[in-house]
Amino acid sequence: MAKRIFNFNAGPSTLPLDVLKIVQNELLDYRGTGMSVMEISHRSPEFDEINESAMALTRELMGLDDKYHVMFLTGGASTQFALIPINFAADGKKGAYVDTGTWSTKAIKEANILGGAHLAGSSKDNEYRYIPKIADLDVPSDSAFLHITTNNTIKGTQWHETPEFAGVPLIADMSSDILSRQIDFGKYAMIYGGAQKNLGPSGTCLVVMHDDLLQKCKDGNPSMWDYRTHAAKKSLYNTPPSLTIYIVKLVLEWIKGQGGLAAVEKTNQSKKDIIYGLMDQYPDYFKGTAKKDSRSWMNITMRLPNEDLEKKLIADAKAAGFGGLKGHRSVGGIRVSLYNAMSLEGAQKVAAFMEEFKKVNS
Ligand SMILES: *Cc1c(COP(=O)(O)O)cnc(C)c1O
Numbered sequence: 001m002a003k004r005i006f007n008f009n010a011g012p013s014t015l016p017l018d019v020l021k022i023v024q025n026e027l028l029d030y031r032g033t034g035m036s037v038m039e040i041s042h043r044s045p046e047f048d049e050i051n052e053s054a055m056a057l058t059r060e061l062m063g064l065d066d067k068y069h070v071m072f073l074t075g076g077a078s079t080q081f082a083l084i085p086i087n088f089a090a091d092g093k094k095g096a097y098v099d100t101g102t103w104s105t106k107a108i109k110e111a112n113i114l115g116g117a118h119l120a121g122s123s124k125d126n127e128y129r130y131i132p133k134i135a136d137l138d139v140p141s142d143s144a145f146l147h148i149t150t151n152n153t154i155k156g157t158q159w160h161e162t163p164e165f166a167g168v169p170l171i172a173d174m175s176s177d178i179l180s181r182q183i184d185f186g187k188y189a190m191i192y193g194g195a196q197k198n199l200g201p202s203g204t205c206l207v208v209m210h211d212d213l214l215q216k217c218k219d220g221n222p223s224m225w226d227y228r229t230h231a232a233k234k235s236l237y238n239t240p241p242s243l244t245i246y247i248v249k250l251v252l253e254w255i256k257g258q259g260g261l262a263a264v265e266k267t268n269q270s271k272k273d274i275i276y277g278l279m280d281q282y283p284d285y286f287k288g289t290a291k292k293d294s295r296s297w298m299n300i301t302m303r304l305p306n307e308d309l310e311k312k313l314i315a316d317a318k319a320a321g322f323g324g325l326k327g328h329r330s331v332g333g334i335r336v337s338l339y340n341a342m343s344l345e346g347a348q349k350v351a352a353f354m355e356e357f358k359k360v361n362s
Contacts, residue, residue, distance in 0.1 A: 006346040008337050009324030010153055010299060011176065012196040016341045019250045037246045042239055050246050051234060057252035058208060061261060062185040069214055069231040071207040072245050077175045077194040080205060081107040084147065084171060084190075085114040086225055090218040093144040096120035096168070098137065100148070101128035101155040102330065103173060107147060118143060128155040130291040134163045145169045145189065145213075151177035153197070154328040156301030156335065157294040162187050169213050177298045178206065179255060180340055181265040189213040195244060198298075198339045200251050203244035255340065264340055271338045271347035272297040278351045285358050289333065303333040310334060313357055322350050 007014035030037050033046055040046055055070040062068075073079070084107075089095055094115060097108045099122040111117035120139045121132035139146050146168050151158045153176040162184065163170065169189030178193040185191060190209045196202035207227070214231055223229045229237050235245075258264055276295060279286040279302060289301045304310045310333055314326050327333035338347060 005321045005323045006342070006350060007323050008335075008342065008346075008350065010197070010328065010335060010337045011194070012202050013198075013324075013337060013339050014341045015200065015247070016251065016254045019247065019254050019341075022250055023247060036243075038243045040242075042236060042242050047242055047246075050242075050249050051236070051240075054245055054249040054252060055234065057249065057256065058206065061179055061252060061255055062191075062208065064185055064208070067211045069207075069209050069211065069227075071209070071227070071230045072204045072235040072240055072248070073207055073230060074204060074241060076202075077103070077173055077192060077205050078106065080173070080192045080207065081110040082114065083225055083227065084145070085111045085117075086221055087217045087227055088144045088169075088213070089115045090144070090216075093142060094118045095145045095147050095171075096137075096139045096143040097147045098122070098132060098149075098163075099124060099128075100131055100157060101152040102328075103153065103175070104147075104149040107149070107173065111147075120146060123157075127289075128152065128157065129289060129294070131157050131159050131294040134161060137163060137165075139163075139165045139168055141165070141167055143168045145171045147171045147173070149173045151175075151180075151296055151298050153299050153337075154301075154331060156288075156290040156296045156299050158296035158298065160293070169210075169216075171213075176339075177296070179252075179261060179264070180268050180298055182261045195248050198341075200248035201244050203241035204248065206248070251341075267344055268297050268338065268340065270344055271342065272300065274347045274351045275300045275336050275338070278354060282355075282358060285362070286334075286354065289331070298338055300336040300338065301327060301331065301333060302335075307332070309361055312361065313354070316357060317350070317353060320353055322353060325350075 027036050058070045095111055096118045098120050099105055108117045121137040123130050123132055150172050171190040172188050174191050175193040176197040178198050190213055192205055192207045195204045217226055217228050279288050287303045317325050325334050327335040
């Protein structure tokens with residue numbers, strides 16, 4: 001039996017063990033084909049079933065109807081940063097962006113290369129420790145769209161309300177909290193996320209888009225850059241990342257098997273309560289970097305009293321079977337990522353480890 005650790009990596013990140021076992025079982029002979037999914041045609045009935053199921057499960061879990069197109073694209077979430085303005089920032093109309101840290105900043109950078117971005121709000125003034133208040137956002141009514149990053153993987157903040165501005169389509173980068181809780185996905189015109197945080201291995205970016213927004217794609221772009229190409233061909237215009245889509249499908253089935261988003265949300269809530277509970281008990285030792293009302297359920301960021309203690313905690317944790325607790329290189333500190341596939345047991349055990357570490361190293 002392989003030795004598995006509690007993997008708190010921020011992305012690529014831990015996958016459900018049940019899913020990995022299915023992949024292992026089906027690797028050499030996918031359902032009697034005598035081939036692995038990696039070796040079958042993306043035009044075969046077997047792959048067609050995988051692709052159709054993955055699209056249907058995405059809609060089912062999000063509670064969306066078939067007005068929404070589901071696409072599995074390549075180039076990661078980072079490519080969407082460019083494709084969004086390429087497709088929707090037409091006729092001098094700009095997108096409005098809320099800058100809540102590294103990934104939003106990168107999305108804005110691409111928009112600025114491609115016609116410009118309107119800054120609707122920002123938390124840069126306080127090192128991105130908070131999510132701006134919706135009432136304070138400046139979203140011109142003729143904006144091509146409003147773009148937000150629902151969970152800020154690096155800064156450890158998360159939107160807990162959905163901004164709605166009449167007539168302005170809402171686009172969200174949900175890379176690190178997609179399908180982690182119940183929200184009204186129907187309020188969004190476009191949702192996208194790199195699979196490698198909460199959906200599967202790296203290699204695809206899930207894009208969910210309402211048909212009304214799809215119809216607004218600008219003409220004249222190369223086929224691969226036009227969302228209409230991928231929606232019409234169900235992500236099969238060119239060869240898709242078939243192994244990744246297959247594993248995403250298994251993860252979606254796993255989420256459904258857990259009881260869907262209601263059940264997943266309940267577990268995720270318990271997990272984050274355990275870690276934030278510990279931090280609130282010892283606020284001078286585990287110093288949260290996010291403002292309380294903006295705390296992320298998925299990526300919990302903190303600093304210890306000094307960098308030597310942070311290094312020691314990371315090293316001791318690794319020796320004790322807890323991996324991936326190092327904060328992003330741009331911010332340092334400790335980051336506990338609690339994606340769907342991290343068990344409640346993992347959160348409990350790492351909290352117990354951290355409390356013991358504090359006792360011994362105070
Ligand atoms: C990881 C991440 C990205 C980048 O995703 P890629 O698939 O590597 O391009 C973008 N946005 C957020 C919020 C992320 O967490």
